[in-house]
Every structure is written in C-alpha cells, then in structure tokens.
Amino acid sequence: MSLEGVKHVILVLSGKGGVGKSSVTTQMALSLARRGHRVGVLDIDLTGPNIPRMFNVEDKKVTQGARGWIPVPVGTATENGGSICCMSLGFLLRDRGDSVVWRGPKKTAMVRQFMTDVVWGELDYLLIDTPPGTSDEHISLAEQMRTVNPDGAVIVTTPQAISTADVRKEINFCTKVGINILGVVENMSGFVCPHCSECTNVFSSGGGKTMAEQFSVEFFGAVPIDPSFNLMIESQSSEEAPLVEQYGKSKLEPIFKDITEKLVAKVNS
Ligand SMILES: Nc1ncnc2c1ncn2[C@@H]1O[C@H](COP(=O)(O)OP(=O)(O)OP(=O)(O)O)[C@@H](O)[C@H]1O
Numbered sequence: 001m002s003l004e005g006v007k008h009v010i011l012v013l014s015g016k017g018g019v020g021k022s023s024v025t026t027q028m029a030l031s032l033a034r035r036g037h038r039v040g041v042l043d044i045d046l047t048g049p050n051i052p053r054m055f056n057v058e059d060k061k062v063t064q065g066a067r068g069w070i071p072v073p074v075g076t077a078t079e080n081g082g083s084i085c086c087m088s089l090g091f092l093l094r095d096r097g098d099s100v101v102w103r104g105p106k107k108t109a110m111v112r113q114f115m116t117d118v119v120w121g122e123l124d125y126l127l128i129d130t131p132p133g134t135s136d137e138h139i140s141l142a143e144q145m146r147t148v149n150p151d152g153a154v155i156v157t158t159p160q161a162i163s164t165a166d167v168r169k170e171i172n173f174c175t176k177v178g179i180n181i182l183g184v185v186e187n188m189s190g191f192v193c194p195h196c197s198e199c200t201n202v203f204s205s206g207g208g209k210t211m212a213e214q215f216s217v218e219f220f221g222a223v224p225i226d227p228s229f230n231l232m233i234e235s236q237s238s239e240e241a242p243l244v245e246q247y248g249k250s251k252l253e254p255i256f257k258d259i260t261e262k263l264v265a266k267v268n269s
C-alpha cells in the first residue's frame with residue numbers, strides 16, 4: 001500500500017470554487033516544510049489542477065516506477081530536513097481542458113488510482129487538495145478519500161461564503177460522509193496594501209471565528225489577500241531561491257505558521 005509510510009493524511013475542502021483552496025494547501029505545505037516536516041501534496045481537483053503551477057513544476061514529468069507513480073519533488077530538502085513533493089492530474093493531462101469533460105465514473109476511477117498508486121515514501125503530512133463542492137459526485141469522491149483513513153479535513157472559506165449557506169453545507173457534508181473536521185481557514189479576509197502593508201477589511205470581519213464557534217469547530221485563522229503572494233508564485237524561476245525559502249519573506253508566512261501549528265497540535269492530540 002503506497003500510503004504505509006505516511007503519518008498524517010489531511011484533506012483540504014471547500015464548498016465552492018475559487019476561495020483559495022489550492023493556495024491555502026500550498027502555503028500549509030511550505031510552512032510545514034520550513035519547519036522540517038516531509039510533506040506530500042496530492043491534487044485531486046480534477047476540474048482545476050493548480051498545484052503544479054503553484055509550485056512551478058508544471059513542466060515536470062511524472063515517472064512510473066515498479067510500485068507506482070513517483071511524485072514530483074519541489075526543490076531540494078531544507079537544512080532542517082523539510083521537503084515537499086507533489087502529484088497532480090495536471091501532470092498527466094495532455095490538455096488542461098481534458099478532465100473537465102470527464103464523466104463521474106472516470107473521475108472516480110482516476111481518484112481511486114491516485115489514492116493507491118502513488119509511491120510517497122516516508123511523509124509526515126500528506127495534504128490532499130480536493131475538488132470544490134458538495135454534490136453527489138463529491139459524495140462518491142469522499143468515499144474514495146475515506147479509504148485512505150484521513151485524520152480529517154481543513155475547510156477553506158471566504159468572508160462572503162460565511163454569510164451564505166456554503167460553510168454550513170460543507171460542514172454537513174463532512175458529517176454525512178463521516179469526515180472529521182480539523183479546523184476552518186478564512187481566506188481573502190481583508191486586503192494587504194502593497195505600499196504600506198496595512199490590512200483593510202474589505203468585507204465584514206470576524207465571521208469565520210463566530211461561525212466556527214457556532215459549529216464547535218476550531219478556527220485556524222484568517223488569511224488576508226496579499227498581491228505579493230501571487231507575484232511570488234508567478235515570478236518563480238529556476239535561478240531564484242527555492243519557493244520554500246522565498247516564502248520566509250512573505251507577509252502571509254507568520255499567519256500560516258500559526259495555522260499549521262494549530263493543525264499539527266490537532267492531529268497529534
Ligand atoms: N490570500 C490570497 N492572497 C492573494 N491571492 C490569493 C489568495 N488566496 C487565493 N489567491 C489567488 O486567487 C486565485 C484562486 O485561488 P486558488 O486557485 O487557490 O483557489 P481554489 O479555491 O483552489 O480554486 P478552484 O476552485 O479553481 O480549485 C489564485 O490565483 C490564487 O493565487
């Protein structure tokens with residue numbers, strides 16, 4: 001079984017698309033790796049496999065070993081032994097539009113293969129970036145995810161989503177399919193000015209925390225919109241310091257340090 005060396009499996013879920021699930025997954029991976037953890041990222045967001053782009057490994061090829069697919073390493077290991085490797089449908093698609101037209105059974109078969117046929121080796125954390133939504137198709141995906149016995153899920157939302165029924169739906173979805181909720185991250189919560197670094201609350205603030213209290217789930221933290229994070233992702237080049245090092249300068253790094261400390265404490269409690 002390919003997950004036998006993996007200590008903790010964490011799902012990253014969101015009730016709707018575009019809330020920043022992939023960027024939260026990426027930053028949790030960077031933050032964990034900076035603290036010496038060996039991290040794998042599995043991207044099963046078949047409608048928008050963004051993880052290879054986030055880690056600037058889009059042009060890398062996945063190789064097939066004797067026991068299964070070998071995930072793609074992201075840079076080299078850090079001095080304290082932290083590392084990131086990833087696997088995404090994006091590596092296997094000839095055309096990024098291909099997966100969008102797949103029918104449910106084909107997607108489910110692909111996810112099943114991803115859950116079982118990737119040779120991760122020894123990992124402290126495997127983060128699984130899942131497709132957004134709570135439809136019937138997601139229920140069958142969630143059933144696949146349960147086969148890898150995850151520690152639970154981190155739910156990503158935005159301040160706008162909190163004021164709608166999205167998070168409630170997502171929490172009910174987890175309860176229905178028997179997935180433990182580890183905590184909630186509110187993304188795009190305010191805006192960091194690129195000139196003076198002042199954070200302005202564009203929408204109402206504090207909603208995520210209140211909502212988490214209502215549902216008795218842990219609030220991991222609020223992440224503002226930081227345009228420099230996108231610039232960092234877009235301007236990555238092989239000549240520059242590895243992303244895991246560059247991320248040390250990001251204004252979002254201390255926030256994700258706090259989020260991942262809560263996550264680590266939760267899964268090890
Ligand atoms: N806090 C943030 N600050 C700056 N940019 C952000 C932030 N969160 C997300 N983004 C940007 O918003 C865009 C959408 O984010 P992302 O791809 O992570 O969303 P998603 O929920 O995974 O989307 P999908 O539903 O397509 O999978 C990306 O370009 C990402 O870099």
Ligand code: SF4
Nearest residue numbers: 193194195196197198
């Ligand atoms: S936060 Fe300050 S520097 Fe940024 S746009 Fe507003 S006034 Fe200007």
